[in-house]
Amino acid sequence: MSFDEIWGQDPAITTLTRALEGGRLHHAYRFEGQRGVGKEMAALRFARALVCERGGLGCGDCSSCRRAMTMSEGEPHVPVHPDVVLVGRGLYRSVTGQAEATGIGVEQIRRVVLERVGFSSHEGRALVFIVRDADELTVQAANSLLKTLEEPPARTHFVLLSSRPNRLLDTIRSRTLPVRFSPLSETVLKRILQQHGKNVEVAAFAEGSAALALELSDEDSLNEREAFVAGVQAALESKDFSAAIKFAEAQKGDRDALKADLSFLAQRLARSARERGKENESHLERCARRHAVVLSAINEIERNVQSALVLEVMLQELRHL
Ligand SMILES: [Zn+2]
Numbered sequence: 001m002s003f004d005e006i007w008g009q010d011p012a013i014t015t016l017t018r019a020l021e022g023g024r025l026h027h028a029y030r031f032e033g034q035r036g037v038g039k040e041m042a043a044l045r046f047a048r049a050l051v052c053e054r055g056g057l058g059c060g061d062c063s064s065c066r067r068a069m070t071m072s073e074g075e076p077h078v079p080v081h082p083d084v085v086l087v088g089r090g091l092y093r094s095v096t097g098q099a100e101a102t103g104i105g106v107e108q109i110r111r112v113v114l115e116r117v118g119f120s121s122h123e124g125r126a127l128v129f130i131v132r133d134a135d136e137l138t139v140q141a142a143n144s145l146l147k148t149l150e151e152p153p154a155r156t157h158f159v160l161l162s163s164r165p166n167r168l169l170d171t172i173r174s175r176t177l178p179v180r181f182s183p184l185s186e187t188v189l190k191r192i193l194q195q196h197g198k199n200v201e202v203a204a205f206a207e208g209s210a211a212l213a214l215e216l217s218d219e220d221s222l223n224e225r226e227a228f229v230a231g232v233q234a235a236l237e238s239k240d241f242s243a244a245i246k247f248a249e250a251q252k253g254d255r256d257a258l259k260a261d262l263s264f265l266a267q268r269l270a271r272s273a274r275e276r277g278k279e280n281e282s283h284l285e286r287c288a289r290r291h292a293v294v295l296s297a298i299n300e301i302e303r304n305v306q307s308a309l310v311l312e313v314m315l316q317e318l319r320h321l
Helices: 010-022 039-051 063-069 107-119 139-150 187-196 198-204 209-217 217-236 242-250 255-276 281-302 307-319
Strands: 028-032 084-087 128-130 156-162 177-178
Touching: 010 039, 010 156, 010 177, 010 281, 028 198, 039 063, 039 156, 084 107, 107 128, 107 139, 187 198, 187 209, 198 209, 198 255, 209 217, 209 255, 217 242, 217 255, 217 307, 242 307, 255 281, 255 307, 281 307
Parallel strands: 028 156, 028 177, 084 128, 128 156
Antiparallel strands: none
């Protein structure tokens, strides 16, 4: 079975396998769910089924199936099968000459999708476009896709992946059929960690995300996160605010790393609320308020507000709670 390796997503996988087996495929899907729960894995397997030489759910064995799942070694790092096209921010730097620091640009959509979509699939079965983090499409890029999303040529399929589907334009949402992916249970996370030979204890901090669990199982990365939480703690306990400003300004790393650090902090607060909140209501309330402040900081980072500023505001608010 083609989707066996995807754990903990039975409703989503059932939707996809029924569509494949019944031959009732929608031309544009939208896989929604937080980061690291199997959306891209499922999309690649869905594409594999569509290009498989034997049809059905994909045999996993024929040359097409294998090429659909093999990533090219050089840039861009995308499936080697010419009819399985992965789109994503910064993926085609070598083709478009653009780093796309803030979003998937219209140039990528033109060159990688629109110029390709007019031609039939190379190998005659299907042409599948997978858009990683589709919420990162710039407005111009998203608009350039609308017509094709609405009426793609025969046997052309789109799968848009998003962990923040509410950020997609309504016009994109209305043209795509949602398939929902849930956070993974701790049991599933432990199974995944075990499969990778990693410490299963971190499953509890991974917020249902296999990607985060694997990241945390790396000792260096866990230590970095712990250091961040300790830094926040110290900045909050310090008498004057200059320690907080210093800490905020020292966090100059990339935004994704900062977001991950903040998620870890949020998770810590949620855990503390769970552990001590039962007997102590004021602790519970304080954790909940702090948690909300951290989540709003993550939101600001996503909106590309300057990191040091976001952290300063966050620390200031946390100090008053
Ligand atoms: Zn096959």
